Amino acid sequence: MASTAAVPFWRSAGMTYITYSNICANLVRNCLKEPYKSEAVSREKVHFSITKWADGKPQKPSIRREKLVYVM
Amino acid sequence: MFRQVAYRLLTRSTTTTYSAGAAATVRRPYSTEVSTDASSGDSAFVEAWKKVAPNIDPPKTPIQFMEPRPPTPSTLPSKLTVNFVLPYAAELSKAEVDMVIVPATTGQMGILPGHVPTIAELKPGLLSVHEGNDVKKYFISSGFAFVHSNSYADIMAVEAVPLDRIDPAQVQKGLSEFTQKLNSASTDLDKAEAQIGVDVHSALNSALTG
DSSP states (O other): OOTTSSSOHHHHTTOOHHHHHHHHHHHHHHTBOHHHHHHHHHHTEEEEEEOOEETTEEOOOEEEEEEOOOOO | OOTTHHHHHHHHHHHHHSOHHHHHHOOOOOGGGSOSOGGGOOHHHHHHHHHHOTTSOOOOOHHHHSOOOOOOOSSOOSSEEEEEEOSSOEEEEEEEESEEEEEETTEEEEEOTTOOOEEEEEOSEEEEEEETTEEEEEEEOSEEEEEOTTSEEEEEESOEEEGGGBOHHHHHHHHHHHHHHHHHOOSHHHHHHHHHHHHHHHHHHHHHHO
16 A cells, blocks of 8 residues: 555544554454464453443443454 | 652643743653663662661662663674564564564565664564574564664564464455455445455465465
């Protein structure tokens, strides 16, 4: 791509550098051969628990394990 | 964390009451200029500590645990010291090599010992590390390279893999998939995502073939 432009194409589309670099990293991970691919993908997994609050009280927390999805 | 709050607030107040010139004198040193006698810590802090608690050793600050880097040598060193780090691993740690070639956004950039200090943004591409007749090749997704004046180079990438771990079939598949997506994309964001896909896969492709 034209690197001489003041702003890269992904930046003018509203992406941040973090988003851009994470997309790039994800694409590279998906192109790996098998033992390495699953290893690299599992490295990117995140675990988190979500608790919703209602009437000033926390509801039952739900634990989620999923692949990190990059959003802006 | 709050140890320097008073100091920072003070410098802030002087800059507002007097002039911006006061702030200009408080310059942070370059990484290569950091004094090498950080082992004893901040002398003013140590003195103040001794007044309050003469029987207790002052706590160590993070800088005291860091090994200082050598100053810029007057003669050109024969080797380049490279740190190549990923979020989950240190691929190269203080490796002494002859040359590295990094894929900067402005084009492939060769770094030899004695290179001028630079910061370069990296694009998806081939990173090669030359050590004698040995050439190690990695494909990196994106990142930054910092070249210091003392022939140290720090390269950081989000994902980097040796070339032989890349599956050519997946690359071809991805390339055709994203080329198709680029043609059918409607919004700017979709277009940019497809463009990134095409860029990454064609970089992978040319790294594998070339």
